[in-house]
Amino acid sequence: MAKRTIGIVWRSKEVEDALPKGSRLWPVVRALEAAGMAVAPLAYCEEASDAVRERFIRCDGVLVWVDPLTDGRDRGDLDTILRDAAAHGVWVGAHPDTILKMGTKEVLFSTRALGWSGDVALYRTAETFRNDFPVRLAASRVRVLKRYRGNGGQGVWKVVLLPGDRVRLQEATHRDGTAEVQPSRAFLDRCDAYFAGDGRLIDQEFQPRITEGMVRAYLSGGEVVGFARQYPAGYGGAIGADDTFGLPATKTMLPPDEPQFQVLRTRLEREWVPGLQRILGVADSALPAIWDADFLFGPRNALGADTFILCEINVSCITPFPPEAPGRIAAAVLRALNGC
Numbered sequence: 284m285a286k287r288t289i290g291i292v293w294r295s296k297e298v299e300d301a302l303p304k305g306s307r308l309w310p311v312v313r314a315l316e317a318a319g320m321a322v323a324p325l326a327y328c329e330e331a332s333d334a335v336r337e338r339f340i341r342c343d344g345v346l347v348w349v350d351p352l353t354d355g356r357d358r359g360d361l362d363t364i365l366r367d368a369a370a371h372g373v374w375v376g377a378h379p380d381t382i383l384k385m386g387t388k389e390v391l392f393s394t395r396a397l398g399w400s401g402d403v404a405l406y407r408t409a410e411t412f413r414n415d416f417p418v419r420l421a422a423s424r425v426r427v428l429k430r431y432r433g434n435g436g437q438g439v440w441k442v443v444l445l446p447g448d449r450v451r452l453q454e455a456t457h458r459d460g461t462a463e464v465q466p467s468r469a470f471l472d473r474c475d476a477y478f479a480g481d482g483r484l485i486d487q488e489f490q491p492r493i494t495e496g497m498v499r500a501y502l503s504g505g506e507v508v509g510f511a512r513q514y515p516a517g518y519g520g521a522i523g524a525d526d527t528f529g530l531p532a533t534k535t536m537l538p539p540d541e542p543q544f545q546v547l548r549t550r551l552e553r554e555w556v557p558g559l560q561r562i563l564g565v566a567d568s569a570l571p572a573i574w575d576a577d578f579l580f581g582p583r584n585a586l587g588a589d590t591f592i593l594c595e596i597n598v599s600c601i602t603p604f605p606p607e608a609p610g611r612i613a614a615a616v617l618r619a620l621n622g623c
Contacts, residue, residue, distance in 0.1 A: 347376060
């Protein structure tokens, strides 16, 4: 019996025949091969769209690592190719329709009934945003705005209301406390671009414990496969509390049984992920082979224990990941291909 072929997809400036040396995806390749599958490297670029499409449909399945936004380009063409491949019977590790359900910032609003995203609002039009956001900002003095789709902190803003109808702005792309001040009206005008096409904005309460960093939970299907602890730049005082917003990329990987996060793990596996599936209509078989959920520390409860507030779910391009993840990804691929 011929080996099943799994395509490993990443963005490149040109179609290549090999995964670049030093790629973080090599552990996944080795895990797939150890599980008895063949691996096809599938570099993606829009200029070779037709050739890429033909290569995709020759695979039994594909795993994709392509960000929503890169150098001014989005995933529109790639998602069309992936939908076509799925229609031809190719298994897609994170189907574009699943990404639209759970991998955009709107998931914070659509699953708010789970209680994991705090005080959150959704603006579908620029007009609604102009009318409602100033009221919410005036009530709390600080809010966090997030564009519908993005990565790397693009379009994620901490907005602080200042005297004289001005706002202090920090975009999460900056990790060093960089901020700017401008009139509130100018910022509202600036946000018009986020409503182009199917764009929208999500408005979430600010979590002051961001000064303590973030916890990323990695999942394969509905199972937690590891954690990452991420700290602010100069953790311990180099950047003041008021300036901490964007977090550096460095992550400390931790196993799924890390004691300090077992409450979070239990809530994810037994409550939040099943709840997300119920609300969004995501079947077990549609859950991504690898995805993550980023949490900030919320207010401590009455017993002094940590609570956690979801700030985003990532599905499109998950790297780096814990050392336990590749084996779990390979197992998830086998289950999917075998219809289990």
